[in-house]
Amino acid sequence: MAYDKFEVLTSTAYPLPIENVDTDQIIPARFLKATERKDFDINFFRDWRFNADGTPKADFPLNKEIYAGSKILVGGRNFGSGSSREHAAWSVYDFGLRCVISSEFADIFKNNCLNVGVLPVQVSAEFADKLFAAIEADPKTEIKVDLPSQTVTLVATGESESFDINLYKKDNMLNGFDDIDYLKNIEGEITEFAANRPF
Amino acid sequence: MATTLFDKVWDSHVVRHVEDGPDVFFIDRHFIHEVTSPVAFLGLESRGNSVLYPERTFATADHNTPTINQHLPVEDALSANQLDALERNAKKHGISHWGLGDVNNGIVHVVGPENGITLPGATIVCGDSHTSTHGAFGAIAFGIGTSEVEMVLSTQCIMQSKPKAMRINVNGKLGLGVTPKDVALYIISKQTTSGATGFFVEYAGDVFEDMTMEGRMTVCNLSIEMGARGGMIAPDEKTFEYIKGRSQTPKGADWDKAMEYWKTLKTDEGAQFDVEFNYDAADIEPMITYGTNPGMGMGVTNSIPTAESVKGGVETYRKSLGYMDFHEGDSMIGKKIDFVFLGSCTNGRIEDFRAFCSVVKGRKKADHVTAWLVPGSHKVVDQIKEEGLDKIITEAGFVLREPGCSACLAMNDDKIPAGKLSVSTSNRNFEGRQGPGSRTLLASPLVAAASAVEGVVTDPRTLLV
Numbered sequence: 325m326a327y328d329k330f331e332v333l334t335s336t337a338y339p340l341p342i343e344n345v346d347t348d349q350i351i352p353a354r355f356l357k358a359t360e361r362k363d364f365d366i367n368f369f370r371d372w373r374f375n376a377d378g379t380p381k382a383d384f385p386l387n388k389e390i391y392a393g394s395k396i397l398v399g400g401r402n403f404g405s406g407s408s409r410e411h412a413a414w415s416v417y418d419f420g421l422r423c424v425i426s427s428e429f430a431d432i433f434k435n436n437c438l439n440v441g442v443l444p445v446q447v448s449a450e451f452a453d454k455l456f457a458a459i460e461a462d463p464k465t466e467i468k469v470d471l472p473s474q475t476v477t478l479v480a481t482g483e484s485e486s487f488d489i490n491l492y493k494k495d496n497m498l499n500g501f502d503d504i505d506y507l508k509n510i511e512g513e514i515t516e517f518a519a520n521r522p523f
Numbered sequence: 524m525a526t527t528l529f530d531k532v533w534d535s536h537v538v539r540h541v542e543d544g545p546d547v548f549f550i551d552r553h554f555i556h557e558v559t560s561p562v563a564f565l566g567l568e569s570r571g572n573s574v575l576y577p578e579r580t581f582a583t584a585d586h587n588t589p590t591i592n593q594h595l596p597v598e599d600a601l602s603a604n605q606l607d608a609l610e611r612n613a614k615k616h617g618i619s620h621w622g623l624g625d626v627n628n629g630i631v632h633v634v635g636p637e638n639g640i641t642l643p644g645a646t647i648v649c650g651d652s653h654t655s656t657h658g659a660f661g662a663i664a665f666g667i668g669t670s671e672v673e674m675v676l677s678t679q680c681i682m683q684s685k686p687k688a689m690r691i692n693v694n695g696k697l698g699l700g701v702t703p704k705d706v707a708l709y710i711i712s713k714q715t716t717s718g719a720t721g722f723f724v725e726y727a728g729d730v731f732e733d734m735t736m737e738g739r740m741t742v743c744n745l746s747i748e749m750g751a752r753g754g755m756i757a758p759d760e761k762t763f764e765y766i767k768g769r770s771q772t773p774k775g776a777d778w779d780k781a782m783e784y785w786k787t788l789k790t791d792e793g794a795q796f797d798v799e800f801n802y803d804a805a806d807i808e809p810m811i812t813y814g815t816n817p818g819m820g821m822g823v824t825n826s827i828p829t830a831e832s833v834k835g836g837v838e839t840y841r842k843s844l845g846y847m848d849f850h851e852g853d854s855m856i857g858k859k860i861d862f863v864f865l866g867s868c869t870n871g872r873i874e875d876f877r878a879f880c881s882v883v884k885g886r887k888k889a890d891h892v893t894a895w896l897v898p899g900s901h902k903v904v905d906q907i908k909e910e911g912l913d914k915i916i917t918e919a920g921f922v923l924r925e926p927g928c929s930a931c932l933a934m935n936d937d938k939i940p941a942g943k944l945s946v947s948t949s950n951r952n953f954e955g956r957q958g959p960g961s962r963t964l965l966a967s968p969l970v971a972a973a974s975a976v977e978g979v980v981t982d983p984r985t986l987l988v
Contacts, residue, residue, distance in 0.1 A: 342838075359604055408650060409558075431720060436669075513547075518549065521549070521642075522784055
């Protein structure tokens, strides 16, 4: 799936300080019936964003005007647990977000994000708390996510923390490449391997 | 060097290790279904790629399918569209396809083992997190995203960093009314929903050795609910006995050769795990969940813990209880329920129906309870009928439905209405999982049966003695 390159992103952020947010919340199963990848933003956090009658829930952070247009979501610990549905990562991207920050991600969600151009940034619990506090004190707080130097910084105070990403995935994000490009290039090696499998 | 079962299977599937990156990991068997594959096929075709090994890919329809009147056209247009897309894509690319009405159709994680596609030492993926089920055979099996589905279709590989290794040992004898589901819910309640994030789990100890293959599947199925990529159990005579003679298993000389290999698939004495846990079978009761993730579980006779006594955010915990309309200190026993769901890739196999019937036999369903009994496959339906379980079910006032994922994730019409309380043998109790506003208690088929009969949450041991 082609996506825009990711280098340095400076943006305000939506805060969602709730633990164990599962992908059923990010996009409920009843919205997985599409056969094409488009418009998943509409049902992003559907049941937390909207009342049953379709009106927006005013106090939900994604609906607050003050955060509108943010490209970063700061989520609680164990973000993206549960179902492997990549639709969750698509809905993050389609909503206009390019980065999710959390003190811990579920594995499959993290992989899915990396495959669709959303950078998952894992920070310490202390730094996550610092981000939530800064956003609460000033909703217009800017956060700088620098992929080349692997750092995330609170712009106003300069407080910063580095994050891990393996070099291969980092190169992919910086260049907008994906794994299929890589794998198709070594197809000969794969077919040779397959020929020797016992079953 | 002493190595783990996980290492043996993983290392034998690494085509190439990428410097400071993931492994190029070869996949033996790939399951696809209607929900997470259509976009992968679009991607494949837009890049001009073809399916590299169609014979290693198997398609079944399950997530969206109705559980009544499967002989009629599917009414929901969007569901029908996905089912058509699966059939069309499978046909076009030479992939075997078990659509609605096919004798082999059913839930992907039920029909895979039934047909002998799931083998020891194999690597198995599917765009569904409960692919971990197949680890019961000593396979490395895990869920993937749609981009990865496309990767496997076009290259039979994914790029995957090797997870760390965890071993969970459970020893001793399980008490009356304690099933594999309870063992799994107990472990998850100890580990929490993220305790095994970044790990692959091997289950060891006499509790798993004594367990049937179906019980092992239930345990491995739920590995994902504590954050693990997957879980596995070393294959043994029980495993070989189960797979022998199934339609897709190796035959003749191929079988003998495979057996030679399969017998090497165990963790060597002295092999090191990154982390290890030990639990005692005697501490495990029939379990039930009370919150909105599978880690929020306890013995069915216990009271809901206070926010301060559990690890994690107090606000998140209270939000969860608020959604369930429960309170700290509440007893679960006696809470009035509205729905019961027996089925899913966790508990939709013949042994689950036998367990359910062992409780409801000679009793009647509570009048106010709506129960959906959904077998995991047509083969399970056939077994239910052969064994006469359908008569027990009918006499107790229940109706047997047709196979599918059904009310586990409520993508079809089987939805629990807002506010209603359901005892479910499935795998997830997330907010709205069984329908918007629905409330789910995860439990074993025995707890589900006892609760369906009494109309309130019930300890099955009171009906088993």
